Amino acid sequence: DTGVSQNPRHKITKRGQNVTFRCDPISEHNRLYWYRQTLGQGPEFLTYFQNEAQLEKSRLLSDRFSAERPKGSFSTLEIQRTEQGDSAMYLCASSLDRGKKDGYTFGSGTRLTVV
């Protein structure tokens, strides 16, 4: 068990470009969550998967954002036509079915800077 792994750790992109982040959860965890954290704020929920099904999406997840978990294992988060306001730390977390009682295991995050 190597924990939740996120790649890349840092990404600098020009405004208007597309970016994709990857999250590899703990292998036996069936639930996977994406959060966004801006400077000086707590993490904000974006979306959540149970196995390969995307079950919940926040209003923060605009149509430029898309997340997938094709085989119920790793997940990708893509941002199209990036804007400077997308600059943030993107955190992935995973849990078993009891996540809402047990809490999640977070990855180290991907820090996105849009210039």
Place this chain on the structure above:
Amino acid sequence: AQSVTQLGSHVSVSEGALVLLRCNYSSSVPPYLFWYVQYPNQGLQLLLKYTSAATLVKGINGFEAEFKKSETSFHLTKPSAHMSDAAEYFCAVSYISGYALNFGKGTSLLVTP
């Protein structure tokens, strides 16, 4: 909206002094409450959680928190601060009917020699 409020965005204590970080929740249903710690450029690490069992919860690194329903609070304490405790601390809440964690804005703990 169901949420948590962390009072004090910055708290400074001397090494060896009591640490008290405040968290109040608003919830119309019994909440599950969590404290997480975040070191610079790192993800979040779970310190402790309250899931309707014992109201006094002990966590890692000597931290504990007490769930007080009458005060809708879940304050985090540690009897004696260590330099390595300097970090950002987040209180979070989840609900029986939901799966997302709602986080507070965080409290930055500074420990001075």
